[in-house]
Amino acid sequence: MAKDAATRRPQLDLLRTPGLGNILRWRWGRLVFQGPLLVLALLMVYDGLTGPRLAAENLATVLAWVHYRGLVILALLLVGNLFCMSCPFTLPRTVARRLSGRGRRWPRALAGKWLAIALLLFFFWLYEAADLWARPWLTAWVIVAYFAAAFVLEAAFAESPFCKYLCPLGSFNFVAATVSPFQIQARETSVCRTCVGKECVNGSPIVLGCGTELFVPQVRSNLDCVFCLDCARACPHDNVALAARPPLAELVAETWPRRWDISLLALVFAFASLGNAFGMVPPVYALELALARWLPFAGEGLILLLIFVTINLVLPVVLGVMAAVLSRRLAGSQTSLREAFARFTPAVAPLAFAIWFAHYGFHFATGALTAIPAFENFLATSGLAIHPHWTLSALAPTAWLLPLQILAVLAGLLASLYVAGERVRLDTTAARPLWAALPWVLLLAAIAVAAILIFTQPMEMRGTAGFSS
Numbered sequence: 142m143a144k145d146a147a148t149r150r151p152q153l154d155l156l157r158t159p160g161l162g163n164i165l166r167w168r169w170g171r172l173v174f175q176g177p178l179l180v181l182a183l184l185m186v187y188d189g190l191t192g193p194r195l196a197a198e199n200l201a202t203v204l205a206w207v208h209y210r211g212l213v214i215l216a217l218l219l220v221g222n223l224f225c226m227s228c229p230f231t232l233p234r235t236v237a238r239r240l241s242g243r244g245r246r247w248p249r250a251l252a253g254k255w256l257a258i259a260l261l262l263f264f265f266w267l268y269e270a271a272d273l274w275a276r277p278w279l280t281a282w283v284i285v286a287y288f289a290a291a292f293v294l295e296a297a298f299a300e301s302p303f304c305k306y307l308c309p310l311g312s313f314n315f316v317a318a319t320v321s322p323f324q325i326q327a328r329e330t331s332v333c334r335t336c337v338g339k340e341c342v343n344g345s346p347i348v349l350g351c352g353t354e355l356f357v358p359q360v361r362s363n364l365d366c367v368f369c370l371d372c373a374r375a376c377p378h379d380n381v382a383l384a385a386r387p388p389l390a391e392l393v394a395e396t397w398p399r400r401w402d403i404s405l406l407a408l409v410f411a412f413a414s415l416g417n418a419f420g421m422v423p424p425v426y427a428l429e430l431a432l433a434r435w436l437p438f439a440g441e442g443l444i445l446l447l448i449f450v451t452i453n454l455v456l457p458v459v460l461g462v463m464a465a466v467l468s469r470r471l472a473g474s475q476t477s478l479r480e481a482f483a484r485f486t487p488a489v490a491p492l493a494f495a496i497w498f499a500h501y502g503f504h505f506a507t508g509a510l511t512a513i514p515a516f517e518n519f520l521a522t523s524g525l526a527i528h529p530h531w532t533l534s535a536l537a538p539t540a541w542l543l544p545l546q547i548l549a550v551l552a553g554l555l556a557s558l559y560v561a562g563e564r565v566r567l568d569t570t571a572a573r574p575l576w577a578a579l580p581w582v583l584l585l586a587a588i589a590v591a592a593i594l595i596f597t598q599p600m601e602m603r604g605t606a607g608f609s610s
């Protein structure tokens with residue numbers, strides 16, 4: 142299905158829409174999106190370091206932990222990886238790439254998604270253990286560290302290692318974007334076949350080629366694509382499209398990589414959707430207290446680490462491998478364990494996306510308007526006679542949210558079951574192909590039930606004036 146979509150001329154191409162398409166293809170088009178986010182990031186750092194200490198009143202915490210997460214997941218659902226496209230951290234990176242040119246390669250031993258998985262897990266743990274959501278000052282330093290890391294790594298290495306192999310936000314966006322409706326593709330593959338310079342990946346004297354080294358006619362996935370559109374600007378034949386694709390096309394395609402690291406990243410993305418939400422409901426405090434009684438020497442950080450490593454790493458590894466082993470046996474498949482593992486891990490992506498969407502959507506719906514008083518307060522402390530409207534907070538009545546969350550999870554489960562069903566036919570060695578899906582269907586159902594149980598618990602409304610941090 143994905144192959145067909147990639148070789149057909151796209152029906153809907155965002156790069157060909159009047160106005161927007163012209164901006165996107167313009168040489169400085171990315172700056173139009175990065176500029177405002179850079180200004181916001183600098184404001185967040187300034188307010189985080191010098192502004193109010195209460196999370197709900199500070200731009201750093203409100204914009205990072207309420208707005209960024211809510212808007213990023215909405216953008217991923219409607220279009221694709223728009224945050225990476227507009228990423229302010231990569232602005233100094235562009236200068237850095239000019240410095241590194243086609244310089245030193247990222248070590249092969251560190252290539253792949255293993256470091257990205259480790260940093261993603263570290264980021265989730267840090268968020269809880271250091272109460273990032275409640276600490277504007279620390280949030281500001283995380284932003285500064287991001288700018289520094291992106292610049293240093295891009296200056297030292299070719300191949301955009303920061304985006305491709307390290308960035309936790311990017312890794313999250315890559316997996317989430319596998320369900321997004323748009324993808325980079327060649328408009329006419331025949332044009333690419335006769336193209337001499339392959340500027341989309343090699344670049345030209347004036348425009349950089351693809352930083353993550355994707356070759357447009359071979360792109361079948363949103364994994365590793367930061368939507369920077371450098372390929373479109375570099376292509377001398379105007380042959381790159383940001384094209385609409387059939388729903389879930391990437392996840393049912395045979396081209397999904399049969400790699401341990403990418404499969405594990407997808408599973409970690411799924412289990413972390415539970416772990417992250419679980420960290421904000423009362424049962425986690427009961428569990429922390431129980432663990433503190435059993436392990437009196439352990440501090441809160443270590444106890445949280447135990448809980449997070451168990452939910453976000455041990456469970457995906459153990460349950461994923463068990464599902465793959467059982468799947469192979471039940472189906473009488475001749476494939477390797479790695480292939481059996483990779484066969485069904487794409488099926489978890491829609492459900493995981495739905496859980497993240499339901500969770501981040503909850504915080505956005507309960508706290509979106511807090512940005513207004515936070516901005517008003519910022520202007521007031523700068524000397525303007527403005528009185529912040531501290532009562533502004535929720536975007537929607539809280540009574541609506543649980544039904545909507547459950548609806549989102551069920552929709553995600555249905556989409557995941559569809560993907561699992563489609564992927565059954567990819568194993569041509571299986572004697573009983575339908576049976577291969579059974580362990581994964583059970584795992585998907587268990588994840589969905591766990592998510593609904595978590596959402597029925599009272600959740601902390603972090604970053605809003607209603608929650609005292």
Ligand code: SF4
Pocket residue numbers: 327332333334336337338339340341342357358375376377378379380381
């Ligand atoms: S530069 Fe353009 S025409 Fe050449 S291979 Fe890349 S996308 Fe195809």
Ligand code: SF4
Pocket residue numbers: 325350351352353354355356357360365366367368369370371372373
């Ligand atoms: S294929 Fe490469 S250059 Fe094109 S948008 Fe994706 S990351 Fe950017």
